[in-house]
Amino acid sequence: ADEAGHRTVQIAYSTHSAHFVQRTLFESLRLFRRGEDASTRSTAADPAAVAQALTEAGMDGELGDQVRNTLAVTLQEAVFARAVLLCEGKTDAALLEALAERDRGFERDGIAVAVCWGKSILPIALAILKQLDIPTFVLFDADAGLDERLVGKTSVTEDSRKAQVASVGRTNARLMVLCGEAADEWPQRNVRSSCANFRDNLEADIKELWPELDAGRTAVARDLGIKPKSEEAYRQAAARCGPPPDFFSSLLAAVRSLVP
Numbered sequence: 001a002d003e004a005g006h007r008t009v010q011i012a013y014s015t016h017s018a019h020f021v022q023r024t025l026f027e028s029l030r031l032f033r034r035g036e037d038a039s040t041r042s043t044a045a046d047p048a049a050v051a052q053a054l055t056e057a058g059m060d061g062e063l064g065d066q067v068r069n070t071l072a073v074t075l076q077e078a079v080f081a082r083a084v085l086l087c088e089g090k091t092d093a094a095l096l097e098a099l100a101e102r103d104r105g106f107e108r109d110g111i112a113v114a115v116c117w118g119k120s121i122l123p124i125a126l127a128i129l130k131q132l133d134i135p136t137f138v139l140f141d142a143d144a145g146l147d148e149r150l151v152g153k154t155s156v157t158e159d160s161r162k163a164q165v166a167s168v169g170r171t172n173a174r175l176m177v178l179c180g181e182a183a184d185e186w187p188q189r190n191v192r193s194s195c196a197n198f199r200d201n202l203e204a205d206i207k208e209l210w211p212e213l214d215a216g217r218t219a220v221a222r223d224l225g226i227k228p229k230s231e232e233a234y235r236q237a238a239a240r241c242g243p244p245p246d247f248f249s250s251l252l253a254a255v256r257s258l259v260p
Contacts, residue, residue: 031064031079031132043133053127053178072112074125082110083135084259086125090115092139092202094231096255098238099248109259117173119143126178137194138179139251141201142187143168172197191250194258203229210239210248 001086003146028052031043078084085106087093093113102108106113116122150161169185176184179195188200190209198205206214218239224236238244 007035029079031130031134046131050124050127050131052129054123056177057192064072074116074121075128078114078125078129079110079132079134081112081134083112083137084129085111085253085255086122086129086138087113087115087201088118088119088122088140090231091229091234095202095234095238096139096248096252099244100241101105102254103252106255109256111255111259119168119175123171123174123178127177132179136205137196137255137258138175139174140175140195140197142172142189142197142199143160143201144186145200145204189247191254193251193254196247196251196254202234210245213237213244214243 029044032040033043034040041182075084085093085096086098087203093115093246095112096104102217114125116125119140122138126136126138145163147161150156156164172187173183173185175195176182176187179192181192181195187197189197189205213234217233218228220226221230221233222241224232243249
């Protein structure tokens with residue numbers, strides 16, 4: 001009761017609905033966690049701290065709405081997870097989700113897979129999740145074949161080609177730093193404690209890594225009348241193929257190890 005003797009009631013509401021994670025609520029978002037001793041702690045994502053982390057990694061810290069848009073578009077469900085796997089695109093995410101389902105789905109471990117719709121969003125998403133104290137694993141393309149691909153495009157000038165290649169190299173190095181690794185503009189394909197990368201990209205690397213899957217996605221695409229690059233082609237091919245190569249097995253194990 002209050003000082004006047006009137007009975008008062010306080011209501012707390014908790015939800016995992018992504019509709020409540022809007023970019024306008026970014027500064028107000030709080031995650032509450034209960035510890036083993038029954039204590040409760042609150043974690044918030046400070047936009048200034050996110051910008052500072054990106055600045056320290058060599059990126060422009062004046063990101064403005066990019067930070068809020070990343071939360072609204074990419075991380076709506078990820079903020080409720082026990083751990084998060086960040087991927088550049090939908091095909092990467094579809095393949096890894098399908099591989100996880102062969103053992104036990106990521107959902108059983110409370111792991112969310114978030115698609116960042118491009119490499120430039122990965123550092124922002126990672127910085128936000130670090131602020132929220134959510135264990136995060138990053139899978140990215142090193143794009144080692146980018147220069148060769150651009151050379152074959154008559155619409156791309158030499159100066160533009162060099163600028164694009166240099167930009168990708170810088171982003172690779174910044175991602176490595178944000179993931180706690182030494183800066184490396186063109187990292188070799190590898191699985192580390194908090195990040196992994198393809199030497200080029202999924203479509204290019206899969207031909208060497210897992211020829212059976214490469215052939216499988218083409219067969220699935222032919223049977224279903226869809227594109228071989230589509231996420232559904234990768235998803236169904238992964239379910240039909242034999243055991244995955246060590247790269248993917250190690251990647252899944254590293255992601256699952258993030259969950260306490």
